[in-house]
Amino acid sequence: MITPKIKSIVEEMIHPFMEEHNFELVDVEYVKEGKNWFLRIYVDKEGGIDIDDCGLVSEYLSQQLDSNDPITDAYFLEVSSPGAERPLKKSTDVSKAVGKDVFVTVYEALDGLKEFEGRLLAFEEDVLVIQMGKKQHHIPYEKVASARLAIIF
Numbered sequence: 001m002i003t004p005k006i007k008s009i010v011e012e013m014i015h016p017f018m019e020e021h022n023f024e025l026v027d028v029e030y031v032k033e034g035k036n037w038f039l040r041i042y043v044d045k046e047g048g049i050d051i052d053d054c055g056l057v058s059e060y061l062s063q064q065l066d067s068n069d070p071i072t073d074a075y076f077l078e079v080s081s082p083g084a085e086r087p088l089k090k091s092t093d094v095s096k097a098v099g100k101d102v103f104v105t106v107y108e109a110l111d112g113l114k115e116f117e118g119r120l121l122a123f124e125e126d127v128l129v130i131q132m133g134k135k136q137h138h139i140p141y142e143k144v145a146s147a148r149l150a151i152i153f
Contacts, residue, residue, distance in 0.1 A: 006030055009070045010039070010061075017060045022046070023053065026082045027089055030075070037075035039065075042082040054079045088147040094123045103150040104130065106143045113137070117150055 007028050018025050026042040043049055043057050058079040065071065088094050088102065097120050104116045116139065118132035126141040 006071060009068075010041070010065075013064045013068065013070075014041070014057070014061055017057070018043070021053075021056065023049070023057065026093075027087060030071070037071075037073045039071065039075050039077050041077070041079045042087075043079060044082055044086070049081045054081070084149065084151055086149045088149065091123075091126070091141060094120070094128065094141070094147060097147075097149060098123055101150040101152045102128075102130065102147060104128065104139060104147045105145045106139060107145045108143065110139060110143060111137055117152065 007030070010028050011025060014025060017023075022045055024044045026044050027040075028042075029038070029040040031038050031040070041057065041061060043054065045053065058077060061079065062077055065077070085103070086093075088097055100120055101118065102116075102120045106114055106116070108114070116130045116132060116137055118130045118137075120128060121131050121136065122129040123141075128139040128141065128144070128147075130137045130139065
């Protein structure tokens with residue numbers, strides 16, 4: 001779990017570059033896997049991100065991190081796309097996902113369910129409306145534990 005301080009430092013550090021290149025910072029993770037620490041940056045842009053874009057972000061951020069040195073541990077820097085099942089971390093992400101398939105978990109059961117997978121029909125007044133089969137579920141945003149785009153077959 002990334003400390004809020006490191007996350008905000010990294011976000012602040014990269015913000016001007018992201019705006020300049022019309023990139024979106026989707027998420028920042030700082031996690032330990034085995035003996036190694038990883039600083040993972042997930043970026044996107046209109047039309048999708050490619051390997052060259054990730055390389056630009058990685059090069060810029062690497063220089064900034066070397067100059068400012070906010071992380072004391074040795075770590076690996078990874079910059080990538082959030083993928084097809086992109087997390088929906090902010091309410092603006094949820095708004096952009098209207099009309100798409102989503103997977104949502106909630107903190108406590110609603111309509112007898114804790115997981116909802118279906119088409120996001122609307123996100124208005126902080127309520128997600130998800131179509132699952134013939135039924136619509138109305139989920140208050142504050143009850144959402146996690147949300148991501150979904151690939152439904």
